Amino acid sequence: KNEVEQSPQNLTAQEGEFITINCSYSVGISALHWLQQHPGGGIVSLFMLSSGKKKHGRLIATINIQEKHSSLHITASHPRDSAVYICAVMDRIQGAQKLVFGQGTRLTINP
Amino acid sequence: DAGVIQSPRHEVTEMGQEVTLRCKPISGHNSLFWYRQTMMRGLELLIYFNNNVPIDDSGMPEDRFSAKMPNASFSTLKIQPSEPRDSAVYFCASSLAYYTDTQYFGPGTRLTVL
Numbered sequence: 531k532n533e534v535e536q537s538p539q540n541l542t543a544q545e546g547e548f549i550t551i552n553c554s555y556s557v558g559i560s561a562l563h564w565l566q567q568h569p570g571g572g573i574v575s576l577f578m579l580s581s582g583k584k585k586h587g588r589l590i591a592t593i594n595i596q597e598k599h600s601s602l603h604i605t606a607s608h609p610r611d612s613a614v615y616i617c618a619v620m621d622r623i624q625g626a627q628k629l630v631f632g633q634g635t636r637l638t639i640n641p
Numbered sequence: 642d643a644g645v646i647q648s649p650r651h652e653v654t655e656m657g658q659e660v661t662l663r664c665k666p667i668s669g670h671n672s673l674f675w676y677r678q679t680m681m682r683g684l685e686l687l688i689y690f691n692n693n694v695p696i697d698d699s700g701m702p703e704d705r706f707s708a709k710m711p712n713a714s715f716s717t718l719k720i721q722p723s724e725p726r727d728s729a730v731y732f733c734a735s736s737l738a739y740y741t742d743t744q745y746f747g748p749g750t751r752l753t754v755l
Contacts, residue, residue, distance in 0.1 A: 563744070573732060573746040616684060628697065629674075631684040 533557050536617050536632035544640055549604040551635045553617030556598065564591050564602050565616040567634070576602070576615075607639045645747035647733050653753045659721040662750045665714055666735030674744060675708055675718050676732040684732075690716065723754045 537552045553562070564576040577584050577591040579600065584591050588607075593600040604611055617632040646665040654660055666673045674689040688698040690710045698708070705724070710716040720727055730751050734744040 565746075571730060571749055571751075573734075573749075575743045575745065578743055618684070628699065629686045631686075633683050 533621065533630045534617055534619055534632040536615075536635050538635060539633065540636045540638075542638045542640065543607055545608060547607050547639075549607050549611070549637065549639075551602045551615050551617075551637070553600045553602070553619075553632055554598060555600075555617075555619045555630075557619065557621045557630070559595075559598075559619040559621060561620045562593055562600050563618040563620075563629075564600075565618060567614040567616060569613065573616075604637075609639045609641050612638050645733055645735055645745055647731075647747035647750050649750060650748060651751050651753075653755065654723055655755050656724055657722045658754075659719065660723045660727075660752060660754075662718040662720075662731050662733075662752070664716045664718070664733030664747060666716070666733070667745055668714065670735035670737055670745070671713075672736045672738060672742075673710060673716050674734040674736075675716070676734065677729045678732065678749075679729045687718070687731075720752075723752075725754045728752055728754050 534555045543549060562579045566574045566576050576589060579591055579593045588605045590603040602615060614634045614636050616634045618629050621628050621630050645667055648663045672691050675687040676684055677687055678684045685700055687700045688708045689696055693710045693713055706720055708718045730749045732749045733747040736742040736744045
């Protein structure tokens with residue numbers, strides 16, 4: 531079992547729909563990152579969370595430390611939101627605090 | 642600021658050749674990270690530096706890979722000798738302070754080893 535599991539792996543939706551991408555992890559963490567990778571390959575850091583919730587525009591990220599789960603929500607989705615979304619956790623159990631990545635969720639928003 | 646700068650953007654080389662990838666972090670950032678992305682393995686952390694000092698290189702696949710950060714504004718990732726399985730996109734990222742801050746990624750270097 532991977533240390534970081536994302537679901538779904540692929541998601542296709544219509545413009546305007548509310549989107550949820552999930553990330554579950556099996557290790558103790560000190561921080562969780564959500565990244566967005568555009569079709570051209572560039573990577574942008576969306577959020578870094580250690581507790582609670584963060585909001586930026588139409589994007590909302592939440593984390594439940596007890597349940598070892600995080601969600602990324604997109605409200606009023608738009609075709610420009612089409613990208614791969616990657617969850618990454620900082621594993622604090624291993625001595626060097628290694629960053630471990632999920633496999634990514636490919637989101638396609640159709641107009 | 643121009644963001645994180647990586648060069649070259651594309652590199653095609655033959656097996657056995659030495660490859661050097663370069664990264665200039667955002668000015669004032671104290672942490673620098675090297676990542677590799679492949680279809681099979683996704684994103685992987687290779688090594689990271691804090692204040693120019695390598696902190697964890699456990700992600701470096703083998704002795705053929707080495708990374709240096711001689712000063713706060715420059716880092717290199719070297720592969721010698723290169724092999725076809727090293728073909729990947731290599732990203733450099735920097736942040737103000739280690740993992741407790743947002744990381745800013747460079748555009749990546751797409752390496753193809755024939």
